[in-house]
Amino acid sequence: MVVGEMILETDILVIGGGPGGYTAAIHAADLGRDVVLVESRKQLGGVCLTEGCIPSKTLIHAVGLARNADDARRMGLVHDGISFDVDKLRRHVQKTVKVLSSGVSSLVENREIERITGHARFQDKNTVYVDGANTIVHFNHAIIATGSEINALPAEVMKNLPDGDSGIWTSAQALGVPEIPESLLVIGGGYIGLEIGQAYAGLGSRVSLVEFNEALLSGADKDLVRVVVTHCERDFEAVHTGAKVTAIEPVEDGFRVTMEKSEDESQEGFQQEFTRVLAATGRHPNTRDLGLDLIGLEPDAKGLIPTDEVCRTPVPHIFAIGDVAKGPALAHKASREGKVAVEVICGKSSAFDNVAVPAVLFTHPEIAWTGLTEADAKEKNIAYKVGKFPLTALGRARSTGKTDGFVKVLAEPESDVILGVGIVGEHASELVAEATLAIEMGACLEDLIVTIHPHPTFSESLMEAAEMASHGSVHMMKASS
Amino acid sequence: MFEFKLPDLGEGIHEGELLQWHVAVGDTVKEDDPLCEMETDKAAVTIPSPRAGVISALNASPGDTVDVGSVFVVIDDGSGDAAAKEKAAQEEASDTAPQEKNASRPDPPSEQRPKGRVLAAPATRRLAREMGIDITQVSGSGPGGRVTPEDLNAYDGADAGPDTAENPEDTAAEDRASEPKAVAEPLEVSGIPFLEVQGLATPDGPVEREPFRSLRNKVAVKMTSSSILMPHVAHMDDIDVTDIEAQRLAYNLRQADKSDAGREETAEKNPGKLTLLAFVMKAVAAGLKDYPMFNASVDLSSREIVYKKYYNIGFAADTPRGLMVPVVHDADRQSLAGVGYRIRHLAGLARNGEISVPELTGGTFTITNVGAIGGTHVFPIINAPESAILGLGRVEKRPVVVGDDKIRVRKILPVTLCFDHRVADGAQAAAFVRDLKDMLENRLEFMSRI
Ligand SMILES: Cc1cc2nc3c(=O)[nH]c(=O)nc-3n(C[C@H](O)[C@H](O)[C@H](O)COP(=O)(O)OP(=O)(O)OC[C@H]3O[C@@H](n4cnc5c(N)ncnc54)[C@H](O)[C@@H]3O)c2cc1C
Numbered sequence: 001m002v003v004g005e006m007i008l009e010t011d012i013l014v015i016g017g018g019p020g021g022y023t024a025a026i027h028a029a030d031l032g033r034d035v036v037l038v039e040s041r042k043q044l045g046g047v048c049l050t051e052g053c054i055p056s057k058t059l060i061h062a063v064g065l066a067r068n069a070d071d072a073r074r075m076g077l078v079h080d081g082i083s084f085d086v087d088k089l090r091r092h093v094q095k096t097v098k099v100l101s102s103g104v105s106s107l108v109e110n111r112e113i114e115r116i117t118g119h120a121r122f123q124d125k126n127t128v129y130v131d132g133a134n135t136i137v138h139f140n141h142a143i144i145a146t147g148s149e150i151n152a153l154p155a156e157v158m159k160n161l162p163d164g165d166s167g168i169w170t171s172a173q174a175l176g177v178p179e180i181p182e183s184l185l186v187i188g189g190g191y192i193g194l195e196i197g198q199a200y201a202g203l204g205s206r207v208s209l210v211e212f213n214e215a216l217l218s219g220a221d222k223d224l225v226r227v228v229v230t231h232c233e234r235d236f237e238a239v240h241t242g243a244k245v246t247a248i249e250p251v252e253d254g255f256r257v258t259m260e261k262s263e264d265e266s267q268e269g270f271q272q273e274f275t276r277v278l279a280a281t282g283r284h285p286n287t288r289d290l291g292l293d294l295i296g297l298e299p300d301a302k303g304l305i306p307t308d309e310v311c312r313t314p315v316p317h318i319f320a321i322g323d324v325a326k327g328p329a330l331a332h333k334a335s336r337e338g339k340v341a342v343e344v345i346c347g348k349s350s351a352f353d354n355v356a357v358p359a360v361l362f363t364h365p366e367i368a369w370t371g372l373t374e375a376d377a378k379e380k381n382i383a384y385k386v387g388k389f390p391l392t393a394l395g396r397a398r399s400t401g402k403t404d405g406f407v408k409v410l411a412e413p414e415s416d417v418i419l420g421v422g423i424v425g426e427h428a429s430e431l432v433a434e435a436t437l438a439i440e441m442g443a444c445l446e447d448l449i450v451t452i453h454p455h456p457t458f459s460e461s462l463m464e465a466a467e468m469a470s471h472g473s474v475h476m477m478k479a480s481s
Numbered sequence: 482m483f484e485f486k487l488p489d490l491g492e493g494i495h496e497g498e499l500l501q502w503h504v505a506v507g508d509t510v511k512e513d514d515p516l517c518e519m520e521t522d523k524a525a526v527t528i529p530s531p532r533a534g535v536i537s538a539l540n541a542s543p544g545d546t547v548d549v550g551s552v553f554v555v556i557d558d559g560s561g562d563a564a565a566k567e568k569a570a571q572e573e574a575s576d577t578a579p580q581e582k583n584a585s586r587p588d589p590p591s592e593q594r595p596k597g598r599v600l601a602a603p604a605t606r607r608l609a610r611e612m613g614i615d616i617t618q619v620s621g622s623g624p625g626g627r628v629t630p631e632d633l634n635a636y637d638g639a640d641a642g643p644d645t646a647e648n649p650e651d652t653a654a655e656d657r658a659s660e661p662k663a664v665a666e667p668l669e670v671s672g673i674p675f676l677e678v679q680g681l682a683t684p685d686g687p688v689e690r691e692p693f694r695s696l697r698n699k700v701a702v703k704m705t706s707s708s709i710l711m712p713h714v715a716h717m718d719d720i721d722v723t724d725i726e727a728q729r730l731a732y733n734l735r736q737a738d739k740s741d742a743g744r745e746e747t748a749e750k751n752p753g754k755l756t757l758l759a760f761v762m763k764a765v766a767a768g769l770k771d772y773p774m775f776n777a778s779v780d781l782s783s784r785e786i787v788y789k790k791y792y793n794i795g796f797a798a799d800t801p802r803g804l805m806v807p808v809v810h811d812a813d814r815q816s817l818a819g820v821g822y823r824i825r826h827l828a829g830l831a832r833n834g835e836i837s838v839p840e841l842t843g844g845t846f847t848i849t850n851v852g853a854i855g856g857t858h859v860f861p862i863i864n865a866p867e868s869a870i871l872g873l874g875r876v877e878k879r880p881v882v883v884g885d886d887k888i889r890v891r892k893i894l895p896v897t898l899c900f901d902h903r904v905a906d907g908a909q910a911a912a913f914v915r916d917l918k919d920m921l922e923n924r925l926e927f928m929s930r931i
Contacts, residue, residue, distance in 0.1 A: 349610035415625035
């Protein structure tokens with residue numbers, strides 16, 4: 001024992017204060033348990049709140065306003081062009097994060113949850129040591145919710161850059177809006193790269209994007225992605241798919257980047273200079289520096305901790321949730337798992353038996369899907385029928401000028417049970433909630449069709465798509481037979 | 482290839498017994514051709530084919546119990562390709578996969594739900610876990626096979642897991658859940674002193690065994706529960722129906738003339754002959770308004786007596802399938818002739834096995850005249866959750882001492898009112914029967930009340 005070391009005893013220890021961890025801690029306290037929450041950052045809220053969902057969506061919203069103001073010229077709005085005060089924008093994003101994060105802190109304090117700031121590592125199956133707080137916590141149950149962190153670019157690519165601060169932006173830095181660079185290269189065509197890339201394009205940067213795969217947003221159905229790619233091609237200076245960055249060197253006012261088309265290795269790479277470079281090449285679970293080996297837990301090849309349907313690891317009193325566990329790395333999946341783990345610890349019959357985890361991409365326009373995707377159905381050989389409804393046929397979409405996109409509903413051919421919904425277009429992120437409820441409830445097409453959807457709203461598009469899947473929509477031309 | 486799942490047969494019905502196939506494997510059927518006869522707890526129904534095509538599998542045999550929602554017929558409708566167009570690519574992909582199923586059944590197309598998908602609302606899934614039920618084993622009665630909380634309750638009772646230990650070779654019985662074991666299970670009536678359930682000793686002579694199925698099983702469950710759970714009291718009386726019988730017979734003669742004139746029978750225009758039951762039913766419907774405790778139910782969960790303000794009178798009908806209780810809805814609001822017509826119409830449907838579920842449900846009071854076959858008084862068991870039942874004996878001529886101490890030959894109807902002593906007392910029963918007696922013995926009383 002080190003001098004001054006604190007020792008705490010608790011029933012439930014939660015490691016990580018992100019959406020998974022803080023939800024678990026609060027829920028456990030509400031169920032009457034003794035809880036300790038360890039988080040290495042000063043703020044609670046995890047990646048989601050401090051450098052992920054919240055700041056990105058705040059920024060994207062602001063950029064969207066500018067875009068709308070631009071579009072609105074067609075509707076008679078008169079202005080001399082829109083521009084941003086970067087300092088104000090940055091402060092607005094920071095303030096939003098701060099308000100929410102202190103909100104989470106007060107919720108935690110309100111439950112008298114013991115909160116420790118520091119980095120936790122397991123010492124044995126019932127003990128962690130919290131580095132930075134010089135504290136030992138003995139626990140009966142633990143919930144690992146340490147989330148994920150960004151993948152660094154390969155050392156090979158980075159070798160010409162200074163050690164320490166290489167000057168390459170991470171998504172967290174980009175979301176701090178330090179400046180509006182003249183030009184920006186986004187490395188990675190996943191949703192984080194696309195969201196931030198489109199945001200900076202909206203702020204006025206000349207944005208290029210490079211993606212190793214042939215397709216952008218590889219998890220989503222191609223027809224959904226197509227709509228967004230069309231916008232990217234218009235708003236970005238260049239989109240290089242099937243290409244990779246092989247070297248980055250510092251130059252005055254920025255970076256010189258070498259890229260290669262991956263299909264033919266022989267070809268000499270091409271070079272281009274950018275004021276800024278953003279690395280958005282994926283994330284990996286924070287399971288490397290946790291002392292998992294000391295408790296006999298071995299992460300899989302991707303670094304994920306194995307769990308069962310109640311989020312329990314092979315060490316029965318230890319649970320893992322959120323980005324460190326299997327499944328989509330999304331905040332709402334983390335928080336649901338947090339509740340499940342706690343309920344199971346408290347002896348309730350709970351399970352992560354969700355049929356659908358909605359995915360939302362705040363691209364322009366938004367993409368969202370839930371349940372079965374068409375790509376999945378094809379791969380797993382699941383029979384389905386599909387109904388698509390284009391937003392061009394929707395009154396509300398016309399009235400707002402947001403006619404890009406469509407809604408599609410996948411259903412079982414015989415029973416009409418809804419299997420999945422894919423949406424691209426304005427408000428996709430909101431519409432997908434109803435679709436998810438429908439799937440969880442085991443709804444059939446008719447359930448959506450006979451439910452009255454308010455007019456004129458975007459929500460009608462889901463009902464119309466269900467009609468298309470069933471027998472055709474009133475608002476579509478009949479196919480000639 | 483179309484997998485036909487046993488469709489919803491009516492509210493609260495989760496299974497049916499297959500009586501007979503009308504088709505065989507290899508037969509060509511048109512849409513709506515009858516496939517089979519099914520018997521449910523409530524009625525026999527003909528299941529029509531939903532598709533035209535060739536029967537490629539029949540997954541049950543007569544006598545089997547089939548769960549609603551389970552695939553029991555596979556029809557090759559040739560249009561597996563309709564859906565297949567979209568998934569031609571996938572099928573190519575699946576060709577490369579090793580063949581999983583061997584021939585015994587036609588290979589179902591790729592119609593399975595995404596793996597592990599349970600069709601039930603999240604709250605229902607939680608309930609299943611709380612009840613310790615593996616929800617994937619429960620067949621859903623909702624649209625598309627959705628599992629409802631009711632299905633879970635029913636599963637707990639009737640489908641409490643197949644008990645095949647007794648005859649392991651009988652594979653057909655393996656997926657049947659509701660065979661006689663529901664009654665064979667040790668009775669859980671703990672806490673009742675002296676109550677003991679005896680096993681059956683080895684019989685001393687030749688026997689034939691018959692499982693409790695469908696209707697028989699239903700009757701057994703209902704009667705056991707009702708007679709054990711309700712304190713029954715019987716109140717008996719004799720009703721002099723000489724006058725009403727004379728008038729009834731005269732009326733029927735006139736009706737016979739009309740029918741001979743070739744007029745079609747309808748409820749309004751030419752309702753046909755009246756039975757004594759119609760008179761009794763009208764009198765009961767009228768009397769119940771003054772004695773609501775006999776038109777009531779006990780709500781055990783809230784410990785309340787539920788008095789019903791509607792008068793749906795059921796009557797026991799002996800049918801080739803067994804006892805059924807068709808219900809004359811709103812008997813109080815129909816004319817005497819209307820009630821008479823409904824009784825004959827429903828009895829006919831029940832006899833021919835054509836009666837539908839709504840015609841067998843919703844009763845608030847039951848009359849049984851099984852006694853009419855023979856015997857004097859009957860002692861009927863209350864048709865739960867109702868609170869009373871009226872049993873009619875056989876009308877017989879008897880010597881009766883009348884007003885001036887003379888003995889006259891009168892037609893006498895013996896009646897028994899059995900009631901639930903929790904909701905009513907003997908004095909009320911006596912008064913109610915007295916009231917019925919007044920109406921049926923006194924023509925003016927009857928006319929002024931109904
Ligand atoms: C730019 C960006 C945008 C995103 N947008 C969305 C979106 O729109 N919608 C969405 O659903 N998801 C989004 N995500 C993903 C989302 O942020 C994550 O899925 C979510 O934060 C995962 O939650 P978590 O609780 O598992 O972990 P995290 O939020 O990662 O939290 C883990 C916490 O644990 C702490 N920690 C780690 N190790 C230790 C340790 N040993 N001891 C103590 N503390 C430790 C970390 O400091 C961190 O605060 C986005 C992510 C990024 C990067």
